[in-house]
Amino acid sequence: MALLEIRALRKRYGTVEALRGLSLDVERGEFFGLLGPNGAGKSTTINILLGLIIADSGSIRIFDHDFTSNHVAIRRRMNVAAAFTSMNGVLTVWENLMVYGRIYGVKHLPRKIDELLERFEITDLAKRRLQHLSSGQHTRVTLCKGFLNDPELLLLDECTVGLDPDIAEKTRRALQAVQRERKTTILFTSHNMNEVEELCGRIAFLSQGEILRVDTATHIKRLIPHQVVEVAFQAGSDLTPIRQLHGISRIEQNGDHALRFILDDPTRQLDPLLRHLTQSGNPIVDIHVSRPTLEDVFIKVARGEL
Protein backbone atom coordinates (compact mmCIF):
# COMPACT_ATOMS: atom_id res chain seq x y z
CA MET A 1 0.00 0.00 0.00
CA ALA A 2 1.61 3.25 -1.17
CA LEU A 3 1.74 6.14 1.28
CA LEU A 4 0.50 8.53 -1.37
CA GLU A 5 -1.81 7.46 -4.17
CA ILE A 6 -2.92 9.92 -6.81
CA ARG A 7 -5.41 8.74 -9.39
CA ALA A 8 -6.49 10.50 -12.58
CA LEU A 9 -6.09 13.99 -11.17
CA ARG A 10 -7.42 16.74 -13.40
CA LYS A 11 -7.30 20.48 -12.96
CA ARG A 12 -8.21 23.16 -15.41
CA TYR A 13 -7.88 26.91 -14.93
CA GLY A 14 -10.08 28.52 -17.52
CA THR A 15 -8.57 27.37 -20.79
CA VAL A 16 -5.34 26.09 -19.24
CA GLU A 17 -5.27 22.38 -18.52
CA ALA A 18 -2.79 22.24 -15.66
CA LEU A 19 -3.22 18.52 -14.92
CA ARG A 20 -4.55 15.98 -17.39
CA GLY A 21 -5.28 12.83 -15.47
CA LEU A 22 -2.14 12.54 -13.41
CA SER A 23 -1.63 9.30 -11.48
CA LEU A 24 1.24 8.61 -9.15
CA ASP A 25 2.20 6.30 -6.28
CA VAL A 26 4.81 7.25 -3.73
CA GLU A 27 5.96 4.64 -1.24
CA ARG A 28 6.67 5.25 2.43
CA GLY A 29 10.20 6.53 2.98
CA GLU A 30 10.80 7.50 -0.63
CA PHE A 31 12.61 10.67 -1.62
CA PHE A 32 10.61 11.34 -4.75
CA GLY A 33 11.41 14.01 -7.32
CA LEU A 34 8.90 15.86 -9.50
CA LEU A 35 10.68 17.23 -12.51
CA GLY A 36 9.40 19.21 -15.43
CA PRO A 37 9.52 22.49 -17.30
CA ASN A 38 7.86 25.68 -16.04
CA GLY A 39 4.12 25.28 -16.04
CA ALA A 40 4.26 21.47 -16.18
CA GLY A 41 1.94 21.17 -13.18
CA LYS A 42 4.34 20.37 -10.32
CA SER A 43 3.15 23.10 -7.98
CA THR A 44 -0.47 22.47 -8.91
CA THR A 45 -0.04 18.84 -7.88
CA ILE A 46 1.55 19.84 -4.58
CA ASN A 47 -1.06 22.49 -3.87
CA ILE A 48 -3.85 19.99 -4.44
CA LEU A 49 -2.16 17.61 -2.02
CA LEU A 50 -2.17 20.43 0.54
CA GLY A 51 -5.84 21.20 0.01
CA LEU A 52 -5.02 24.72 -1.19
CA ILE A 53 -6.50 23.95 -4.59
CA ILE A 54 -9.46 21.70 -5.23
CA ALA A 55 -9.06 19.39 -8.21
CA ASP A 56 -11.77 19.04 -10.86
CA SER A 57 -11.69 15.25 -10.65
CA GLY A 58 -9.55 12.37 -9.53
CA SER A 59 -8.80 10.93 -6.14
CA ILE A 60 -6.06 11.16 -3.56
CA ARG A 61 -5.29 8.74 -0.77
CA ILE A 62 -2.70 9.65 1.83
CA PHE A 63 -1.77 7.37 4.77
CA ASP A 64 -4.42 5.05 3.37
CA HIS A 65 -7.24 7.57 3.95
CA ASP A 66 -9.25 9.49 1.42
CA PHE A 67 -7.78 13.00 1.47
CA THR A 68 -10.97 14.94 0.80
CA SER A 69 -12.93 13.51 3.68
CA ASN A 70 -10.01 13.44 6.15
CA HIS A 71 -7.93 16.43 5.15
CA VAL A 72 -7.65 18.03 8.57
CA ALA A 73 -6.35 14.87 10.26
CA ILE A 74 -4.07 14.11 7.29
CA ARG A 75 -2.64 17.63 7.21
CA ARG A 76 -1.58 17.26 10.83
CA ARG A 77 0.81 14.51 9.70
CA MET A 78 2.23 16.33 6.71
CA ASN A 79 3.90 19.65 6.04
CA VAL A 80 5.28 21.82 3.28
CA ALA A 81 8.17 24.14 2.57
CA ALA A 82 7.65 26.15 -0.57
CA ALA A 83 9.66 28.95 -2.10
CA PHE A 84 8.00 32.35 -2.46
CA THR A 85 5.70 31.78 0.50
CA SER A 86 6.14 33.33 3.89
CA MET A 87 4.80 33.59 7.40
CA ASN A 88 4.03 36.77 9.35
CA GLY A 89 6.67 39.36 8.49
CA VAL A 90 6.36 41.50 11.62
CA LEU A 91 6.75 38.48 13.90
CA THR A 92 10.19 37.15 14.74
CA VAL A 93 11.46 33.80 13.48
CA TRP A 94 10.89 32.30 16.92
CA GLU A 95 7.36 33.68 17.22
CA ASN A 96 6.39 32.39 13.79
CA LEU A 97 7.64 28.92 14.61
CA MET A 98 5.79 29.02 17.93
CA VAL A 99 2.58 29.86 16.10
CA TYR A 100 2.96 27.03 13.58
CA GLY A 101 4.18 24.60 16.22
CA ARG A 102 0.95 25.13 18.14
CA ILE A 103 -1.18 24.90 15.05
CA TYR A 104 0.42 21.53 14.31
CA GLY A 105 0.16 20.47 17.97
CA VAL A 106 3.92 19.92 18.40
CA LYS A 107 5.02 18.59 21.79
CA HIS A 108 8.03 20.09 23.61
CA LEU A 109 7.84 22.95 21.15
CA PRO A 110 10.65 25.26 22.38
CA ARG A 111 13.11 22.37 22.34
CA LYS A 112 11.99 21.33 18.89
CA ILE A 113 12.43 24.86 17.56
CA ASP A 114 15.93 25.13 19.07
CA GLU A 115 16.90 21.86 17.48
CA LEU A 116 15.67 22.90 14.03
CA LEU A 117 17.21 26.35 14.19
CA GLU A 118 20.49 24.66 14.99
CA ARG A 119 20.12 22.12 12.23
CA PHE A 120 19.60 24.85 9.63
CA GLU A 121 22.18 27.11 11.31
CA ILE A 122 19.93 30.06 12.01
CA THR A 123 19.94 30.06 15.82
CA ASP A 124 21.25 33.63 15.74
CA LEU A 125 18.22 34.74 13.70
CA ALA A 126 15.65 33.60 16.25
CA LYS A 127 14.86 37.08 17.49
CA ARG A 128 14.93 38.81 14.11
CA ARG A 129 11.73 39.79 12.38
CA LEU A 130 10.98 37.63 9.36
CA GLN A 131 10.63 40.67 7.12
CA HIS A 132 14.23 41.65 7.84
CA LEU A 133 15.81 38.40 6.66
CA SER A 134 17.63 37.79 3.38
CA SER A 135 15.88 35.43 1.00
CA GLY A 136 18.20 32.53 1.77
CA GLN A 137 17.73 32.99 5.51
CA HIS A 138 14.01 33.17 4.90
CA THR A 139 14.13 29.90 2.96
CA ARG A 140 15.78 28.19 5.92
CA VAL A 141 13.07 29.42 8.28
CA THR A 142 10.49 28.00 5.87
CA LEU A 143 12.33 24.67 6.00
CA CYS A 144 12.27 24.74 9.82
CA LYS A 145 8.52 25.22 9.66
CA GLY A 146 8.29 22.26 7.30
CA PHE A 147 10.01 19.97 9.77
CA LEU A 148 8.27 21.24 12.93
CA ASN A 149 5.76 18.43 13.27
CA ASP A 150 8.10 15.62 12.14
CA PRO A 151 5.87 15.13 9.11
CA GLU A 152 5.41 11.67 7.67
CA LEU A 153 4.91 13.29 4.29
CA LEU A 154 6.85 16.42 3.43
CA LEU A 155 6.20 18.42 0.28
CA LEU A 156 9.12 20.56 -0.85
CA ASP A 157 8.35 22.93 -3.71
CA GLU A 158 11.61 24.55 -4.88
CA CYS A 159 12.53 24.81 -1.22
CA THR A 160 16.25 25.24 -1.91
CA VAL A 161 15.91 28.25 -4.16
CA GLY A 162 18.30 31.08 -3.26
CA LEU A 163 20.57 29.14 -0.90
CA ASP A 164 24.31 29.73 -1.20
CA PRO A 165 26.34 26.62 -2.20
CA ASP A 166 27.53 25.99 1.34
CA ILE A 167 24.07 26.18 2.90
CA ALA A 168 22.54 24.34 -0.05
CA GLU A 169 24.95 21.47 0.59
CA LYS A 170 24.16 21.49 4.30
CA THR A 171 20.45 21.61 3.56
CA ARG A 172 20.78 18.56 1.33
CA ARG A 173 22.61 16.75 4.16
CA ALA A 174 19.91 17.80 6.60
CA LEU A 175 17.16 16.61 4.28
CA GLN A 176 18.91 13.28 3.78
CA ALA A 177 19.56 12.87 7.49
CA VAL A 178 15.99 13.60 8.52
CA GLN A 179 14.67 11.42 5.77
CA ARG A 180 16.84 8.50 6.86
CA GLU A 181 16.26 8.93 10.59
CA ARG A 182 12.50 9.28 10.43
CA LYS A 183 11.68 7.49 7.22
CA THR A 184 9.99 10.71 6.09
CA THR A 185 8.42 10.50 2.68
CA ILE A 186 9.47 13.49 0.63
CA LEU A 187 8.01 14.86 -2.57
CA PHE A 188 10.54 17.23 -4.01
CA THR A 189 10.58 19.72 -6.86
CA SER A 190 13.61 21.66 -7.98
CA HIS A 191 15.10 23.02 -11.15
CA ASN A 192 18.57 22.12 -9.92
CA MET A 193 19.25 18.82 -11.66
CA ASN A 194 22.33 17.91 -9.65
CA GLU A 195 20.35 18.29 -6.48
CA VAL A 196 17.50 16.17 -7.78
CA GLU A 197 19.93 13.51 -8.93
CA GLU A 198 21.74 13.48 -5.61
CA LEU A 199 18.66 13.37 -3.41
CA CYS A 200 15.87 11.60 -5.22
CA GLY A 201 15.48 7.89 -5.52
CA ARG A 202 12.77 7.96 -8.13
CA ILE A 203 11.85 10.83 -10.39
CA ALA A 204 8.63 11.57 -12.24
CA PHE A 205 8.99 13.60 -15.39
CA LEU A 206 6.03 15.89 -15.88
CA SER A 207 5.16 17.75 -19.01
CA GLN A 208 1.94 19.64 -19.70
CA GLY A 209 0.10 18.09 -16.83
CA GLU A 210 1.02 14.52 -17.60
CA ILE A 211 3.64 12.15 -16.30
CA LEU A 212 5.91 11.07 -19.11
CA ARG A 213 8.03 8.66 -17.11
CA VAL A 214 8.76 7.54 -13.58
CA ASP A 215 12.16 6.02 -12.92
CA THR A 216 15.50 6.39 -11.14
CA ALA A 217 17.91 9.06 -12.33
CA THR A 218 20.27 6.41 -13.67
CA HIS A 219 17.56 4.85 -15.80
CA ILE A 220 16.20 8.17 -16.93
CA LYS A 221 19.62 9.24 -18.16
CA ARG A 222 19.71 6.16 -20.36
CA LEU A 223 16.99 7.80 -22.41
CA ILE A 224 19.93 9.55 -24.02
CA PRO A 225 22.21 6.66 -24.85
CA HIS A 226 25.18 8.44 -26.30
CA GLN A 227 28.48 9.46 -24.78
CA VAL A 228 30.67 12.19 -26.14
CA VAL A 229 34.47 11.81 -26.23
CA GLU A 230 36.42 14.99 -26.90
CA VAL A 231 40.09 14.55 -27.80
CA ALA A 232 42.69 17.29 -28.31
CA PHE A 233 45.85 16.46 -30.27
CA GLN A 234 49.20 18.13 -30.44
CA ALA A 235 49.41 20.98 -32.93
CA GLY A 236 50.37 19.83 -36.40
CA SER A 237 48.78 16.39 -36.04
CA ASP A 238 47.26 14.90 -39.17
CA LEU A 239 43.72 14.11 -38.23
CA THR A 240 42.52 12.89 -41.63
CA PRO A 241 42.96 9.16 -40.99
CA ILE A 242 41.26 9.42 -37.64
CA ARG A 243 38.29 11.18 -39.14
CA GLN A 244 37.78 8.22 -41.47
CA LEU A 245 37.40 5.80 -38.59
CA HIS A 246 34.44 3.41 -39.03
CA GLY A 247 32.05 2.21 -36.41
CA ILE A 248 31.70 5.57 -34.60
CA SER A 249 28.27 7.16 -34.78
CA ARG A 250 29.48 10.65 -35.56
CA ILE A 251 32.80 12.52 -35.67
CA GLU A 252 32.96 16.29 -35.57
CA GLN A 253 35.82 18.78 -35.80
CA ASN A 254 36.10 20.54 -32.45
CA GLY A 255 38.57 23.38 -33.02
CA ASP A 256 41.86 23.18 -34.98
CA HIS A 257 43.42 20.13 -33.39
CA ALA A 258 40.54 18.48 -31.65
CA LEU A 259 37.78 16.03 -32.54
CA ARG A 260 34.50 15.12 -30.95
CA PHE A 261 33.30 11.50 -31.15
CA ILE A 262 29.69 10.74 -30.48
CA LEU A 263 29.09 7.15 -29.41
CA ASP A 264 25.55 5.84 -29.54
CA ASP A 265 26.61 2.51 -28.12
CA PRO A 266 29.53 3.24 -25.83
CA THR A 267 29.91 -0.29 -24.50
CA ARG A 268 30.82 -1.48 -28.03
CA GLN A 269 32.37 1.66 -29.45
CA LEU A 270 34.59 3.07 -26.72
CA ASP A 271 37.27 0.41 -26.62
CA PRO A 272 37.96 0.30 -30.42
CA LEU A 273 38.01 4.10 -30.49
CA LEU A 274 40.65 4.41 -27.76
CA ARG A 275 42.81 1.69 -29.35
CA HIS A 276 42.63 3.39 -32.68
CA LEU A 277 43.57 6.78 -31.18
CA THR A 278 46.67 5.48 -29.44
CA GLN A 279 47.74 3.55 -32.54
CA SER A 280 47.34 6.53 -34.83
CA GLY A 281 50.59 7.99 -33.56
CA ASN A 282 49.26 11.47 -32.92
CA PRO A 283 50.17 12.64 -29.40
CA ILE A 284 47.04 13.26 -27.34
CA VAL A 285 47.16 16.36 -25.08
CA ASP A 286 43.70 16.20 -23.53
CA ILE A 287 40.75 13.87 -23.41
CA HIS A 288 37.29 14.35 -21.93
CA VAL A 289 34.46 11.85 -21.77
CA SER A 290 31.00 13.16 -20.99
CA ARG A 291 27.94 11.14 -20.25
CA PRO A 292 24.43 12.56 -20.61
CA THR A 293 23.24 14.36 -17.52
CA LEU A 294 19.78 14.65 -16.13
CA GLU A 295 19.88 18.17 -17.47
CA ASP A 296 20.42 16.90 -21.04
CA VAL A 297 17.41 14.62 -20.64
CA PHE A 298 15.40 17.45 -19.13
CA ILE A 299 16.15 19.77 -22.03
CA LYS A 300 15.23 17.12 -24.58
CA VAL A 301 11.99 16.35 -22.74
CA ALA A 302 11.13 20.02 -22.43
CA ARG A 303 11.70 20.51 -26.15
CA GLY A 304 9.64 17.46 -26.98
CA GLU A 305 12.63 15.62 -28.45
CA LEU A 306 12.26 12.56 -26.28
Place this chain on the structure above:
Amino acid sequence: MRLMNSQDYGFSATAIGGLVYKFMCLCYRSLDRVFDIIYWPVISLLLWGFTSMFIASTSSFSGVMEFFLGGAVLWSLFWRAQTDVGTFILEDFWSRNVYNLFASPVTSIELFVAIGLIGLIRCILSFLFLSFLAWGLYAFNIMDIGGTAIAVFTSVLLLFGWVIGILIAALIFRYGLRIQILAWSVGFIIQPFSCVFYPLDSMPGWVQGIAITLPSTHVFEGLRYAIATGELAWQPLLISLGLTAVLFVLSIAYFQYALYQAKKLGLLTRFEMA
Protein backbone atom coordinates in the same frame (compact mmCIF):
# COMPACT_ATOMS: atom_id res chain seq x y z
CA MET B 1 -15.94 17.29 -2.78
CA ARG B 2 -18.50 18.26 -0.24
CA LEU B 3 -18.51 21.94 0.60
CA MET B 4 -18.12 21.29 4.29
CA ASN B 5 -18.07 18.28 6.49
CA SER B 6 -17.76 17.59 10.18
CA GLN B 7 -13.95 17.79 10.22
CA ASP B 8 -14.15 21.47 9.25
CA TYR B 9 -15.67 22.12 12.64
CA GLY B 10 -12.77 20.46 14.41
CA PHE B 11 -11.53 22.33 17.36
CA SER B 12 -8.08 22.30 18.86
CA ALA B 13 -7.43 24.51 21.87
CA THR B 14 -3.69 24.44 21.16
CA ALA B 15 -4.21 25.66 17.62
CA ILE B 16 -6.49 28.45 18.84
CA GLY B 17 -3.85 29.29 21.44
CA GLY B 18 -1.27 29.52 18.66
CA LEU B 19 -3.43 31.88 16.64
CA VAL B 20 -4.27 34.06 19.63
CA TYR B 21 -0.54 34.23 20.40
CA LYS B 22 0.06 35.33 16.80
CA PHE B 23 -2.58 38.09 17.02
CA MET B 24 -1.14 39.29 20.30
CA CYS B 25 2.32 39.50 18.74
CA LEU B 26 0.81 41.38 15.81
CA CYS B 27 -0.87 43.79 18.20
CA TYR B 28 2.19 44.80 20.10
CA ARG B 29 4.58 44.67 17.17
CA SER B 30 2.52 46.77 14.84
CA LEU B 31 1.86 50.37 15.72
CA ASP B 32 -1.20 50.30 13.45
CA ARG B 33 -2.94 47.81 15.71
CA VAL B 34 -2.27 49.93 18.79
CA PHE B 35 -3.44 53.01 16.92
CA ASP B 36 -6.70 51.20 16.09
CA ILE B 37 -7.84 50.94 19.67
CA ILE B 38 -6.77 54.42 20.76
CA TYR B 39 -6.51 56.96 17.97
CA TRP B 40 -9.83 56.69 16.12
CA PRO B 41 -12.01 56.24 19.21
CA VAL B 42 -10.36 59.25 20.83
CA ILE B 43 -10.92 61.40 17.76
CA SER B 44 -14.61 60.53 17.73
CA LEU B 45 -14.89 61.07 21.49
CA LEU B 46 -13.38 64.54 21.15
CA LEU B 47 -15.59 65.41 18.21
CA TRP B 48 -18.85 64.33 19.86
CA GLY B 49 -17.85 65.57 23.28
CA PHE B 50 -17.33 69.08 21.99
CA THR B 51 -20.44 68.90 19.86
CA SER B 52 -22.57 67.94 22.85
CA MET B 53 -20.96 70.61 25.01
CA PHE B 54 -21.94 73.16 22.40
CA ILE B 55 -25.50 71.86 22.07
CA ALA B 56 -25.93 71.66 25.85
CA SER B 57 -24.88 75.31 26.16
CA THR B 58 -27.34 76.54 23.53
CA SER B 59 -30.43 74.41 24.06
CA SER B 60 -32.52 72.74 26.69
CA PHE B 61 -31.81 69.27 25.19
CA SER B 62 -31.46 67.11 28.31
CA GLY B 63 -29.19 64.06 28.38
CA VAL B 64 -27.22 65.37 25.44
CA MET B 65 -23.93 63.96 26.74
CA GLU B 66 -25.34 60.44 27.07
CA PHE B 67 -26.96 60.83 23.70
CA PHE B 68 -23.79 61.66 21.80
CA LEU B 69 -21.01 60.18 23.90
CA GLY B 70 -22.89 56.94 24.54
CA GLY B 71 -23.42 56.71 20.78
CA ALA B 72 -19.77 57.45 20.04
CA VAL B 73 -18.42 54.89 22.50
CA LEU B 74 -20.82 52.15 21.40
CA TRP B 75 -20.24 52.86 17.74
CA SER B 76 -16.50 52.53 18.22
CA LEU B 77 -17.10 48.98 19.53
CA PHE B 78 -18.95 47.99 16.37
CA TRP B 79 -16.25 49.62 14.30
CA ARG B 80 -13.49 47.84 16.26
CA ALA B 81 -15.11 44.41 15.95
CA GLN B 82 -15.75 44.82 12.25
CA THR B 83 -12.33 46.10 11.19
CA ASP B 84 -10.45 43.66 13.44
CA VAL B 85 -11.76 40.64 11.55
CA GLY B 86 -10.78 42.25 8.26
CA THR B 87 -7.33 43.41 9.29
CA PHE B 88 -6.32 40.19 11.04
CA ILE B 89 -7.23 38.28 7.90
CA LEU B 90 -5.59 40.84 5.60
CA GLU B 91 -2.41 40.61 7.65
CA ASP B 92 -1.96 37.07 6.33
CA PHE B 93 -2.40 38.24 2.76
CA TRP B 94 0.04 41.11 3.20
CA SER B 95 2.73 38.84 4.56
CA ARG B 96 2.10 35.95 2.12
CA ASN B 97 1.16 33.71 5.01
CA VAL B 98 -2.10 32.48 3.44
CA TYR B 99 -0.34 29.57 1.73
CA ASN B 100 1.27 28.18 4.87
CA LEU B 101 -1.75 28.88 7.04
CA PHE B 102 -4.26 27.13 4.82
CA ALA B 103 -1.88 24.24 4.15
CA SER B 104 -1.83 23.65 7.90
CA PRO B 105 -4.51 21.66 9.76
CA VAL B 106 -6.14 24.88 10.98
CA THR B 107 -9.92 25.09 10.45
CA SER B 108 -11.98 28.20 9.70
CA ILE B 109 -13.75 27.77 13.01
CA GLU B 110 -10.46 27.84 14.92
CA LEU B 111 -9.49 30.93 12.97
CA PHE B 112 -12.71 32.75 13.85
CA VAL B 113 -12.69 31.69 17.48
CA ALA B 114 -9.15 33.09 17.76
CA ILE B 115 -10.10 36.31 15.99
CA GLY B 116 -13.19 36.55 18.19
CA LEU B 117 -11.14 36.15 21.37
CA ILE B 118 -8.53 38.70 20.41
CA GLY B 119 -11.28 41.01 19.11
CA LEU B 120 -13.09 40.75 22.41
CA ILE B 121 -9.98 41.64 24.36
CA ARG B 122 -9.31 44.63 22.11
CA CYS B 123 -12.92 45.80 22.39
CA ILE B 124 -12.81 45.60 26.17
CA LEU B 125 -9.54 47.54 26.25
CA SER B 126 -10.91 50.13 23.88
CA PHE B 127 -14.16 50.41 25.87
CA LEU B 128 -12.35 50.82 29.21
CA PHE B 129 -10.02 53.39 27.75
CA LEU B 130 -12.86 55.44 26.25
CA SER B 131 -14.97 55.20 29.39
CA PHE B 132 -12.17 56.60 31.50
CA LEU B 133 -11.45 59.28 28.96
CA ALA B 134 -15.12 60.35 28.74
CA TRP B 135 -15.25 60.45 32.48
CA GLY B 136 -12.02 62.49 32.72
CA LEU B 137 -12.80 64.91 29.90
CA TYR B 138 -16.54 65.41 30.26
CA ALA B 139 -17.35 63.90 33.66
CA PHE B 140 -19.55 61.47 31.73
CA ASN B 141 -19.98 58.05 33.35
CA ILE B 142 -21.13 55.58 30.70
CA MET B 143 -22.15 53.10 33.41
CA ASP B 144 -24.98 55.51 34.27
CA ILE B 145 -26.76 53.95 31.32
CA GLY B 146 -26.84 50.69 33.29
CA GLY B 147 -24.64 47.58 33.32
CA THR B 148 -27.23 45.25 31.79
CA ALA B 149 -28.01 47.73 29.05
CA ILE B 150 -24.32 48.09 28.17
CA ALA B 151 -23.90 44.30 28.11
CA VAL B 152 -26.87 43.83 25.76
CA PHE B 153 -25.87 46.73 23.52
CA THR B 154 -22.27 45.54 23.18
CA SER B 155 -23.29 41.93 22.51
CA VAL B 156 -25.42 42.96 19.56
CA LEU B 157 -22.83 45.39 18.24
CA LEU B 158 -19.87 43.00 18.56
CA LEU B 159 -21.75 40.18 16.91
CA PHE B 160 -22.99 42.45 14.13
CA GLY B 161 -19.46 43.83 13.68
CA TRP B 162 -18.15 40.29 13.29
CA VAL B 163 -20.87 39.47 10.77
CA ILE B 164 -19.79 42.39 8.58
CA GLY B 165 -16.11 41.60 9.17
CA ILE B 166 -16.54 37.96 8.17
CA LEU B 167 -18.48 38.92 5.04
CA ILE B 168 -15.69 41.30 4.04
CA ALA B 169 -13.08 38.62 4.76
CA ALA B 170 -15.04 36.21 2.57
CA LEU B 171 -15.08 38.74 -0.26
CA ILE B 172 -11.33 39.27 0.08
CA PHE B 173 -10.74 35.53 -0.28
CA ARG B 174 -12.96 35.43 -3.29
CA TYR B 175 -11.92 38.67 -5.03
CA GLY B 176 -8.47 39.33 -3.65
CA LEU B 177 -6.64 42.29 -2.24
CA ARG B 178 -8.06 44.69 -4.79
CA ILE B 179 -11.16 44.96 -2.60
CA GLN B 180 -9.27 45.34 0.70
CA ILE B 181 -10.54 48.92 0.98
CA LEU B 182 -13.90 47.42 1.98
CA ALA B 183 -12.36 46.43 5.30
CA TRP B 184 -12.26 50.10 6.29
CA SER B 185 -15.05 51.62 4.27
CA VAL B 186 -18.10 49.44 4.89
CA GLY B 187 -18.53 50.81 8.41
CA PHE B 188 -18.93 54.29 6.98
CA ILE B 189 -21.91 53.16 4.88
CA ILE B 190 -23.57 51.44 7.81
CA GLN B 191 -23.13 54.31 10.25
CA PRO B 192 -25.61 56.84 8.79
CA PHE B 193 -28.28 54.14 8.54
CA SER B 194 -27.72 52.93 12.10
CA CYS B 195 -29.15 56.16 13.59
CA VAL B 196 -26.17 56.47 15.90
CA PHE B 197 -26.67 60.17 16.67
CA TYR B 198 -30.32 60.80 15.74
CA PRO B 199 -33.63 59.01 16.35
CA LEU B 200 -35.06 56.67 13.75
CA ASP B 201 -38.38 58.53 13.45
CA SER B 202 -36.64 61.79 12.53
CA MET B 203 -35.48 60.18 9.26
CA PRO B 204 -37.22 60.16 5.89
CA GLY B 205 -39.25 57.05 5.13
CA TRP B 206 -36.75 55.37 2.79
CA VAL B 207 -33.94 55.74 5.34
CA GLN B 208 -36.18 54.26 8.02
CA GLY B 209 -36.89 51.33 5.71
CA ILE B 210 -33.20 50.50 5.50
CA ALA B 211 -32.35 51.44 9.08
CA ILE B 212 -34.94 49.21 10.67
CA THR B 213 -33.32 46.11 9.14
CA LEU B 214 -29.97 46.84 10.80
CA PRO B 215 -29.47 45.35 14.29
CA SER B 216 -27.24 48.32 15.12
CA THR B 217 -30.19 50.74 14.72
CA HIS B 218 -32.07 48.99 17.51
CA VAL B 219 -29.09 49.31 19.81
CA PHE B 220 -28.91 53.08 19.36
CA GLU B 221 -32.69 53.41 19.60
CA GLY B 222 -32.45 51.32 22.76
CA LEU B 223 -29.72 53.57 24.07
CA ARG B 224 -31.87 56.68 23.67
CA TYR B 225 -34.86 54.91 25.20
CA ALA B 226 -32.77 53.84 28.17
CA ILE B 227 -31.44 57.36 28.63
CA ALA B 228 -34.94 58.83 28.46
CA THR B 229 -36.79 56.26 30.59
CA GLY B 230 -34.10 54.46 32.53
CA GLU B 231 -35.53 51.20 31.17
CA LEU B 232 -34.50 48.66 28.55
CA ALA B 233 -36.64 48.10 25.46
CA TRP B 234 -36.18 44.35 25.68
CA GLN B 235 -38.26 43.21 22.77
CA PRO B 236 -36.52 44.97 19.86
CA LEU B 237 -33.16 44.27 21.46
CA LEU B 238 -33.76 40.55 21.82
CA ILE B 239 -35.09 40.35 18.28
CA SER B 240 -31.95 42.12 17.07
CA LEU B 241 -29.74 39.79 19.06
CA GLY B 242 -31.49 36.75 17.63
CA LEU B 243 -31.33 38.15 14.14
CA THR B 244 -27.64 38.94 14.49
CA ALA B 245 -26.93 35.43 15.73
CA VAL B 246 -28.63 34.05 12.62
CA LEU B 247 -26.65 36.43 10.42
CA PHE B 248 -23.50 35.32 12.20
CA VAL B 249 -24.07 31.70 11.28
CA LEU B 250 -24.94 32.69 7.71
CA SER B 251 -21.82 34.82 7.39
CA ILE B 252 -19.63 31.90 8.44
CA ALA B 253 -21.40 29.67 5.93
CA TYR B 254 -20.76 32.27 3.24
CA PHE B 255 -17.11 32.48 4.26
CA GLN B 256 -16.78 28.70 3.88
CA TYR B 257 -18.37 28.93 0.45
CA ALA B 258 -16.04 31.77 -0.61
CA LEU B 259 -13.05 29.78 0.60
CA TYR B 260 -14.24 26.77 -1.36
CA GLN B 261 -14.63 28.92 -4.46
CA ALA B 262 -11.15 30.37 -3.94
CA LYS B 263 -9.71 26.85 -3.74
CA LYS B 264 -11.59 25.82 -6.86
CA LEU B 265 -10.30 28.80 -8.79
CA GLY B 266 -6.75 28.44 -7.47
CA LEU B 267 -6.81 31.86 -5.83
CA LEU B 268 -5.22 30.92 -2.51
CA THR B 269 -1.92 30.15 -4.17
CA ARG B 270 -2.06 33.03 -6.62
CA PHE B 271 -2.43 35.78 -4.03
CA GLU B 272 0.92 34.69 -2.71
CA MET B 273 2.50 36.32 -5.70
CA ALA B 274 0.50 39.52 -5.43
